[in-house]
Amino acid sequence: MSKTHLELTQVGISFPTPKGPFCALQDVNLKIKQGEFVSLIGHSGCGKSTVLNIVAGLYQATTGGVVLNGREVNEPGPERAVVFQNHSLLPWLSAYQNVELAVKRVFGRSKSRAEMREWIEHNLELVQMGHALHKKPDEISGGMKQRVGIARALAMEPQVLLMDEPFGALDALTRAHLQDSLMDIQAELGNTVIMITHDVDEAVLLSDRIVMMTNGPAASIGEILDVDLPRPRDRLALADNADYNHYRSAVLRFLYEKQRKVEPISAKRSAKSSEKSKTHHVA
Amino acid sequence: MNPAIAIKQKWDTARFGKAEAQALFKALLIPAVGLLLFLGVWHLGAQQVDTSLGQFPGPVEVKEQWNNLLAEHRAENEREAAFYERQDARNEKKLAKDPNAEVRWREHNRRPTFFDQIITSLITVMTGFFLATAIAIPLGICIGLSNTAYRALNPIIQIFKPVSPLAWLPLVTMVVSAVYVSDDPMLAKSFITSVVTVTLCCLWPTMINTAVGVASINQDLQNVSRVLRLGWFTHVKTIVLPSAIPMMFTGLRLSLGIAWMVLIAAEMLAQNPGLGKFVWDEFQNGSSNSLGRICVAVLMIGFIGFLLDRALLLLQSWVNWDKSAVVR
Ligand SMILES: Nc1ncnc2c1ncn2[C@@H]1O[C@H](COP(=O)(O)OP(=O)(O)OP(=O)(O)O)[C@@H](O)[C@H]1O
Ligand SMILES: [Mg+2]
Numbered sequence: 330m331s332k333t334h335l336e337l338t339q340v341g342i343s344f345p346t347p348k349g350p351f352c353a354l355q356d357v358n359l360k361i362k363q364g365e366f367v368s369l370i371g372h373s374g375c376g377k378s379t380v381l382n383i384v385a386g387l388y389q390a391t392t393g394g395v396v397l398n399g400r401e402v403n404e405p406g407p408e409r410a411v412v413f414q415n416h417s418l419l420p421w422l423s424a425y426q427n428v429e430l431a432v433k434r435v436f437g438r439s440k441s442r443a444e445m446r447e448w449i450e451h452n453l454e455l456v457q458m459g460h461a462l463h464k465k466p467d468e469i470s471g472g473m474k475q476r477v478g479i480a481r482a483l484a485m486e487p488q489v490l491l492m493d494e495p496f497g498a499l500d501a502l503t504r505a506h507l508q509d510s511l512m513d514i515q516a517e518l519g520n521t522v523i524m525i526t527h528d529v530d531e532a533v534l535l536s537d538r539i540v541m542m543t544n545g546p547a548a549s550i551g552e553i554l555d556v557d558l559p560r561p562r563d564r565l566a567l568a569d570n571a572d573y574n575h576y577r578s579a580v581l582r583f584l585y586e587k588q589r590k591v592e593p594i595s596a597k598r599s600a601k602s603s604e605k606s607k608t609h610h611v612a
Numbered sequence: 613m614n615p616a617i618a619i620k621q622k623w624d625t626a627r628f629g630k631a632e633a634q635a636l637f638k639a640l641l642i643p644a645v646g647l648l649l650f651l652g653v654w655h656l657g658a659q660q661v662d663t664s665l666g667q668f669p670g671p672v673e674v675k676e677q678w679n680n681l682l683a684e685h686r687a688e689n690e691r692e693a694a695f696y697e698r699q700d701a702r703n704e705k706k707l708a709k710d711p712n713a714e715v716r717w718r719e720h721n722r723r724p725t726f727f728d729q730i731i732t733s734l735i736t737v738m739t740g741f742f743l744a745t746a747i748a749i750p751l752g753i754c755i756g757l758s759n760t761a762y763r764a765l766n767p768i769i770q771i772f773k774p775v776s777p778l779a780w781l782p783l784v785t786m787v788v789s790a791v792y793v794s795d796d797p798m799l800a801k802s803f804i805t806s807v808v809t810v811t812l813c814c815l816w817p818t819m820i821n822t823a824v825g826v827a828s829i830n831q832d833l834q835n836v837s838r839v840l841r842l843g844w845f846t847h848v849k850t851i852v853l854p855s856a857i858p859m860m861f862t863g864l865r866l867s868l869g870i871a872w873m874v875l876i877a878a879e880m881l882a883q884n885p886g887l888g889k890f891v892w893d894e895f896q897n898g899s900s901n902s903l904g905r906i907c908v909a910v911l912m913i914g915f916i917g918f919l920l921d922r923a924l925l926l927l928q929s930w931v932n933w934d935k936s937a938v939v940r
Contacts, residue, residue: 387835405838417832421854421933430850434840467934 334363334521335489339393340383341547353379355547357393359540364519368532370580371542371551372588377525378414380542381491384523385411397489407435410487412495414525416474418466424477425449425462428484435485452484453477455510457503472499479507483514490515492524496531505564508535516560529584533576534564541583552583669904674911677904685725695720726890726905730912733875733886736803737920740810741871745864747811748818752860753852755819756826773816777809777874781881784808802884806875813874817866825859826852854933861928868924872917887913 340357343350353376361367369377382388384395386405395402397409405411410431418427428449436445453459456476466474475498482490496504512535515522526532532539536556543551556576558567567573651671661668669677703715724732755762788805829852837851879888891909894902 385839387838405835405841407840409839411835411839413832413835415832417836419833419836419850419854422850430842431840434842465933 333360334365334398335361335384336396337380337384337393338396340380340390340395341392342379342383342388343391352547353545354383354390354549355392356549359550359553361521361523364515364521366515366522366524366535366537368536368539369523369525369542370527370529370532370539370584371548372544372584373527375542375545376548377542378493381411381493381523381525384489385409385491387411407431407485408487409489409491410482410485412475412478412482412490412492414493414497416466416471416478418474418477418481420466423463423465424453424458424469424473424480427466427477428452428481431481432484449484452480455483455514456480456507472503475499476503476507486518487520489521489523492522494525494527497527504531508564511535512561529577529580532580533558533573534562534567539576539580541580541588544588551588554579554583663903665898665903666900669907673904674907677901678908680901681726681905681908685727688723688725692720692722724885726909726912729885729887729890730916733879733888734916736806736879736884736886737810737868737871737875740807740875741814741868743807744811744815744867744871745818748815748863748867749822749860752819752822752863753826753848753856755823756856757848757852762823762827769816769820772812773820775813777813777877778881780809780812781805781878784812785882800885802882805882806878806884806886809878810871810875814867814871817870818860818863821859821863821866822856825856825863828859829855857928857932858934861924861932865921865924868920869917872913872920876913 337357337359341352341355343352345351357380359367369380371377379388383390384402386395386402386409389403402409418424419430422430429445432440432445432449436448440448450459450462453462456479458473458476458480461469461473466477469477475495479492479495482492496507499507508531511522524535533556539554539556540550541552541554542548554576558570558572558576655670655672658668658670699718703717706713706715722728751765755765785805788801788808792801792804833851833855837847842850875886876888876891878884879886880892881888883889883892887909891906894905894909
């Protein structure tokens with residue numbers, strides 16, 4: 330449990346753009362233990378998805394690298410399942426078939442047909458999609474698509490589960506339910522999770538550590554907060570917990586004082602109105 | 613039932629009827645009006661044109677020629693039936709007299725009618741089109757998937773794509789005569805020439821559109837494939853092909869349209885059997901009926917082209933995963 334499982338060393342990446350290379354990340358260092366739940370939090374566009382994609386192997390870091398279980402990561406693989414920010418379901422396959430594609434790839438040899446079928450249905454029921462197994466992505470809502478994407482990743486039983494704002498498109502009730510399921514599943518399977526989120530409560534409730542990122546360009550890790558709350562965690566009990574509220578305000582302070590990004594609304598407004606008058610002129 | 617509700621329902625069904633009537637009006641009446649206008653303009657315009665073969669045929673004369681062509685077809689069928697009947701009777705008689713007699717069965721030497729030519733053209737165009745599809749789709753997929761293949765093949769495609777069928781025809785004719793030599797050819801040389809010309813001309817739109825469709829696959833879906841480490845074959849089958857299908861069909865429809873146009877031109881030029889030869893023969897024939905018969909052929913060519921396109925659309929709506937996609 331204490332041994333380093335996943336390690337990011339001096340990770341940096343720059344994207345080639347027409348205006349020259351754009352340095353999105355620099356000097357990202359992070360050690361994650363087996364079975365740890367880590368949240369990445371930061372303002373929009375700071376580079377959270379980029380970090381996740383580098384761990385997934387979808388992007389190649391320009392400097393530094395990622396090591397998983399003593400082996401360098403330089404290509405994607407099913408042991409690092411990804412829940413994509415925009416669900417990324419194949420539109421021509423039903424929910425069931427989308428999960429099936431992943432399950433066949435991972436368990437094609439070890440599970441029988443009937444077992445696979447049961448496993449797919451079990452995972453879809455876990456995200457409460459049992460009633461819409463055979464619907465195509467076009468026929469279900471955004472939140473439902475996201476849930477199928479989560480089921481697809483969970484069904485792969487990955488060593489590392491990478492989730493890019495998995496609950497962003499969900500309503501509060503479903504989100505709470507899935508957060509609870511995720512905690513249960515993770516406690517049971519003990520897989521490592523890296524989750525990107527914008528939701529401070531979610532980060533504190535689920536994580537062992539919260540990694541707070543500075544604003545880009547050349548974003549890096551600003552602070553790391555250890556969340557030392559006993560598990561299993563209960564959202565209702567935690568609401569009045571002093572530690573919980575302390576962690577929560579620490580994250581909020583980081584986001585809105587130290588890494589403040591939003592300009593005062595009045596400034597925005599005047600900028601907007603001047604823009605408007607400009608467009609009027611053109612028209 | 614509450615009478616107010618009953619009245620409301622009646623009112624609703626009445627309104628529904630009205631909407632339906634409007635839809636019917638839009639679907640049938642407006643196109644009909646367009647068609648009538650066209651016939652009127654044609655009728656009036658034709659009266660103004662005097663050709664060396666007489667007045668240009670109007671709709672009425674063309675209808676007459678259509679009837680003539682039908683009658684000729686029936687007459688030819690009867691002649692053929694009569695021929696075989698006579699032959700059967702003759703041979704039976706011979707066999708009745710002497711069971712060991714040598715009997716000869718001869719093929720009727722049928723003079724191809726307008727409708728025979730249609731069938732010939734359809735068989736030719738479908739063969740050429742299928743051949744082109746069988747080449748273009750695999751190649752298109754390779755070009756779309758591999759930058760190297762794209763770079764290698766792009767100049768060739770760009771140069772051959774605009775070549776007119778009329779330029780291909782002499783080359784194809786000579787090559788087919790040189791290469792396709794056999795004492796008892798299963799397929800006529802003229803058929804092979806037409807098919808190859810059609811294939812060469814209609815290869816390109818399918819190939820290019822397939823390649824573009826394959827190359828523009830959503831990056832997120834490719835990421836899914838990479839995370840799952842799908843094998844090449846599974847990747848093509850589950851990710852590449854479905855996402856390229858709409859573009860592929862755009863290409864196929866363009867190709868089939870070109871194939872049909874090219875075929876008619878090739879048949880005219882090379883005197884290969886088919887609708888094109890029918891038109892050319894009538895033109896050479898130069899009787900007072902010829903122009904009317906050519907008009908029938910022109911309308912028929914257009915109509916068949918339309919049907920071919922519809923057939924592909926039907927196939928597309930059947931194959932395409934996106935049932936909600938509006939295809940027109
Ligand atoms: N392929 C790319 N090419 C060029 N620039 C990129 C590319 N991908 C990301 N970037 C840039 O890198 C920065 C970080 O992007 P990233 O998608 O990681 O942000 P994020 O933190 O996930 O934002 P959000 O919370 O809105 O999803 C952005 O400024 C973005 O413009
Ligand atoms: Mg992102």
